[in-house]
Amino acid sequence: MKNKLEDLRKKILEELDKAKSGETLRELEIKYLGRKGELSNILRAIKDLSVQEKQEIGQLANTIKNDVTAKFNEIKREVEGKEIAADFVDVTIPGKKIARGHLNPISIIQAEMEDLFISLGFLVADGPELESDYYNFEALNIPKTHPARDMQDTFYIDKKNEQGEYDLLMRTHTSPVQIRAMQKYGAPLKVVVPGRCFRSEATDARHEHTLYQFEGLLIDENINFSHLKGILELVGKKLFGEQTKLRMRPKFYPFVEPGSNGEYTCSLCGGQGCRVCKYSGWLEVIGAGLVHPNVLRAGGIDPEKYSGFAFGFGLSRLAQLKYGIDDARLAMSGDLRFLQQF
Numbered sequence: 658m659k660n661k662l663e664d665l666r667k668k669i670l671e672e673l674d675k676a677k678s679g680e681t682l683r684e685l686e687i688k689y690l691g692r693k694g695e696l697s698n699i700l701r702a703i704k705d706l707s708v709q710e711k712q713e714i715g716q717l718a719n720t721i722k723n724d725v726t727a728k729f730n731e732i733k734r735e736v737e738g739k740e741i742a743a744d745f746v747d748v749t750i751p752g753k754k755i756a757r758g759h760l761n762p763i764s765i766i767q768a769e770m771e772d773l774f775i776s777l778g779f780l781v782a783d784g785p786e787l788e789s790d791y792y793n794f795e796a797l798n799i800p801k802t803h804p805a806r807d808m809q810d811t812f813y814i815d816k817k818n819e820q821g822e823y824d825l826l827m828r829t830h831t832s833p834v835q836i837r838a839m840q841k842y843g844a845p846l847k848v849v850v851p852g853r854c855f856r857s858e859a860t861d862a863r864h865e866h867t868l869y870q871f872e873g874l875l876i877d878e879n880i881n882f883s884h885l886k887g888i889l890e891l892v893g894k895k896l897f898g899e900q901t902k903l904r905m906r907p908k909f910y911p912f913v914e915p916g917s918n919g920e921y922t923c924s925l926c927g928g929q930g931c932r933v934c935k936y937s938g939w940l941e942v943i944g945a946g947l948v949h950p951n952v953l954r955a956g957g958i959d960p961e962k963y964s965g966f967a968f969g970f971g972l973s974r975l976a977q978l979k980y981g982i983d984d985a986r987l988a989m990s991g992d993l994r995f996l997q998q999f
């Protein structure tokens with residue numbers, strides 16, 4: 658019995674020394690010190706011994722129990738201390754920074770343009786990206802068989818109307834919103850329309866199938882070409898700086914008469930000529946003109962009483978020029994290495 662007790666003491670102390678976690682300690686506690694543990698079993702057996710043995714073994718058993726319990730508590734304190742240290746959180750350490758998103762360069766230009774036009778009293782309108790053939794072409798003075806339709810490669814929707822025609826498409830420009838705005842608000846009218854447009858283009862560094870435009874329309878009595886020019890000059894100065902000059906030359910667009918393009922002096926070379934402006938010194942970013950009477954009529958406005966001007970900017974192209982981006986596809990790529998530069 659005596660030997661048994663000594664062996665047990667040795668075994669317990671050894672195992673306690675090896676215990677590393679609170680969990681092993683709890684297991685050991687049950688195994689040796691618990692009510693059904695090995696030590697308790699021996700203690701229970703003492704009652705069957707002779708009086709002399711009872712005294713001797715009883716004493717030994719109690720010393721062992723006390724020793725083991727003391728050791729047990731010591732190890733327990735050690736292990737718990739380590740576990741608390743491992744769990745410790747230093748609340749004074751600065752937190753991890755969560756990366757903040759930011760605007761795409763096209764959105765930055767769009768917001769700048771909107772600010773300018775809002776300050777001039779224009780309202781900002783929106784229109785559907787899935788458009789009807791009527792608003793995208795017909796109402797803008799581009800009849801079904803007109804060759805001007807070839808200027809804009811169009812994504813048609815694969816669904817015929819009751820007449821068996823494909824009359825739904827992804828809008829190729831923001832100009833259909835001119836008609837929608839005229840029908841909704843009538844004249845006089847000052848409206849700009851930023852938005853996404855689609856062309857069935859093979860994509861390369863200069864072309865994207867999805868592009869952003871910024872349309873403008875002003876209708877009132879006695880509006881003429883100089884009003885248009887004044888506004889476009891203002892936009893150029895705002896976007897590219899005070900020294901920016903505007904050049905307008907005749908260009909055919911079915912929805913305006915006279916029609917014109919608009920070019921700014923190249924912001925990168927200051928008009929000296931460089932790769933971006935193809936050594937011409939000018940950047941073509943605008944289509945514009947005086948609204949065609951047929952377009953005013955389609956919008957429900959009397960061309961005898963009112964006249965107006967309209968213009969359309971390529972926002973994607975403006976962003977490319979302003980930030981010197983040499984590939985049109987980057988702005989839509991979602992590539993953070995590109996986007997984080999703005």
Ligand code: DAH
Pocket residue numbers: 829830831832872873910912913943944945946967968969970
């Ligand atoms: N919608 C034309 C395009 O996408 C651009 C344009 C030209 C808009 C002349 C206009 C305009 O409002 O008057 O090519």
